Amino acid sequence: MENEKKIIGRCPLCGGNVVKTCKGYRCENNTGEEAKCGLFINGVIGNRKMTDEEISTLLEKREIMLDGFATKEWKTFPTVLSLKQDGSLDMNAVVGKCPRCGGDIRIGTKAFNCSNYKDQANPCAFVIWRNIGGHLLTLDEVRQICNDGQTAEAVDMFREDGFKFSKKIGLSPDKLQVVKI
Ligand SMILES: [Zn+2]
Ligand SMILES: [Zn+2]
Structure with missing residues (x-):
């Protein structure tokens, strides 16, 4: 069933495949209790639904500039999303x-x-x-x-x-x- 997974890109942390899941995007080496890799990117970031193409760019370039993020009060803002060395995400307007x-x-x-x-x-x-x-x-x-x-x-x-x-x-x-x- 391997070929039925949707591969979005290559994991910048370990080189494994990043696949689309019901909750977001996960590195295939991020499974089980002793996972080799911790990469998981939520499908919704800052109240904004991410597209597969955007995640693909983020994995490749480690950063992407996007509009349409929203605060809790639904005030929208653009930002630069970047993928840090530990796999966590950072938002920076500078x-x-x-x-x-x-x-x-x-x-x-x-x-x-x-x-x-x-x-x-x-x-x-x-x-x-x-x-x-x-x-x-x-x-x-x-x-x-x-x-x-x-x-x-x-x-x-x-x-x-x-x-x-x-x-x-x-x-x-x-x-x-x-x-x-
Ligand atoms: Zn990985
Ligand atoms: Zn100035």
Whole structure:
């Protein structure tokens, strides 16, 4: 009956197969009392039902940026979910450091914002919109902008008249804004 299991990906802890179960996703080596591996990922995280594709990406890259998590009060929020070395999950809204002031850049529903935006003495208005020219920035691209000043590759974007163009996204020369370069 082995081939009737649904394999979602490879366990990053032990290399075994991760299969879909009624409650979530479990490493095949995580069975019995003397299990060799402790990997189990709940099918619902932060009041959000996970898809097989998302779990597959999480297993492969050890992290995934997702929208639609919800607090107990059903206020939704995006976050970066990461798989720690012991198999437990971590949620972290911080994706990098602000190139302008060094504060934390946090993911929001529409933009990546500097955490010092409310700072009394020295508020920072640095922002990276999540949607730029119809392109949704990936986690890697946001980190490239914060760390290297620009995306590693040009990305496809769209003009108002529908024409496609390709440019890198990065900091303006004064590092105050994010622009197409
Ligand atoms: Zn495992
Ligand atoms: Zn800042």
